[in-house]
Amino acid sequence: MDTSGTQQGANMVMDNTLMHVLHGCKLADELRLCLPNMAREPHLLLQACKEIVNTFNKAIHGVISQPVFNVTVTGNMDKLHQDHQDPYTSLGISWPSSGHPSTQLLEADTMIGSSSGVDQRLGEKSSKRPKNKRKDGEGMHTVRVPAPLSGNTEIPPDDGFTWRKYGQKDILGSRFPRSYYRCTHKIFYGCNAKKKVQRLNEDPLTYEVSYSGNHSCMTTITPVTIPGVPGELDTGVSSSISTPTPLRRWFMGNIEGTQRGNTEEHARGDADYQPSDLADELFNSLGSRSTMEGIFPTKQDK
DNA sequence: TTTATTTGACCTGT
DNA sequence: ACAGGTCAAATAAA
Numbered sequence: 001m002d003t004s005g006t007q008q009g010a011n012m013v014m015d016n017t018l019m020h021v022l023h024g025c026k027l028a029d030e031l032r033l034c035l036p037n038m039a040r041e042p043h044l045l046l047q048a049c050k051e052i053v054n055t056f057n058k059a060i061h062g063v064i065s066q067p068v069f070n071v072t073v074t075g076n077m078d079k080l081h082q083d084h085q086d087p088y089t090s091l092g093i094s095w096p097s098s099g100h101p102s103t104q105l106l107e108a109d110t111m112i113g114s115s116s117g118v119d120q121r122l123g124e125k126s127s128k129r130p131k132n133k134r135k136d137g138e139g140m141h142t143v144r145v146p147a148p149l150s151g152n153t154e155i156p157p158d159d160g161f162t163w164r165k166y167g168q169k170d171i172l173g174s175r176f177p178r179s180y181y182r183c184t185h186k187i188f189y190g191c192n193a194k195k196k197v198q199r200l201n202e203d204p205l206t207y208e209v210s211y212s213g214n215h216s217c218m219t220t221i222t223p224v225t226i227p228g229v230p231g232e233l234d235t236g237v238s239s240s241i242s243t244p245t246p247l248r249r250w251f252m253g254n255i256e257g258t259q260r261g262n263t264e265e266h267a268r269g270d271a272d273y274q275p276s277d278l279a280d281e282l283f284n285s286l287g288s289r290s291t292m293e294g295i296f297p298t299k300q301d302k
Numbered sequence: 303t304t305t306a307t308t309t310g311a312c313c314t315g316t
Numbered sequence: 317a318c319a320g321g322t323c324a325a326a327t328a329a330a
Contacts, residue, residue, distance in 0.1 A: 163309085164306065164307085165307060168309075169321070171320075
């Protein structure tokens with residue numbers, strides 16, 4: 001079995017996760033600097049907080065989709081429940097005791113099968129439509145999220161990703177219709193991430209959201225060349241230990257530098273870049289094209 | 303003009 | 317046969 005491809009995929013997912021963490025740090029940093037003015041602008045404060053939560057939420061999704069993490073979670077939720085842990089707390093993430101951020105998970109109900117990937121339903125057999133394997137829960141995890149505390153409670157809370165609704169269905173025994181969403185970037189990147197959103201009969205203010213597929217639009221990113229890090233990409237050398245990509249190397253360099261108190265001399269490169277610099281590189285160097293299409297070249301562009 | 307949503311029809315698994 | 321999932325044309329919104 002060749003696991004190098006899986007390993008590389010995991011590396012890329014982790015790179016994106018780190019990217020989101022860094023971006024979140026940057027946003028939090030900016031918010032901290034602007035905090036004195038925010039008292040007069042509660043709506044801006046709310047907006048900023050939401051953006052930060054969304055960014056870290058993406059990072060959480062990335063971490064959870066890691067194979068090493070799924071080994072713990074997959075098919076073993078009972079164990080997690082016995083330990084009174086969920087994927088979030090096991091990562092050391094705690095939520096404020098009062099109220100939920102809009103994207104907070106109330107409960108991780110299921111995490112069945114492998115989320116390594118790609119929606120297997122799109123088989124190779126080409127028929128008019130892809131075959132629907134309706135194996136309940138396979139490669140899918142379900143969470144319950146509260147409706148937004150303010151604003152329109154008819155729509156599910158933002159989870160940090162952009163979704164496009166492609167269907168709605170009345171479900172037997174449910175008072176509320178089920179909505180079907182797929183990743184907005186499906187067309188450009190073949191991203192197979194999907195979600196189903198259903199309001200609970202017993203609690204209309206709670207949504208049950210079932211995710212399936214992974215955001216390949218996040219994982220197919222070409223490693224970003226960090227300034228100061230000569231454009232060395234992975235050479236494809238396969239080893240049991242993941243080969244650090246430039247982004248991870250940068251990140252590790254920063255962590256190590258921080259741990260050492262940054263007293264060491266660094267060659268021009270990794271440690272000279274703060275998280276905010278990196279996030280700027282990633283998100284702001286794209287000129288007017290600040291969308292995903294700006295970050296990832298599209299097939300159309302090619 | 304482009305992009306997103308709605309919704310009836312169609313397809314597939316049970 | 318039925319229910320759930322998806323497609324795609326029509327429509328709405330930006």
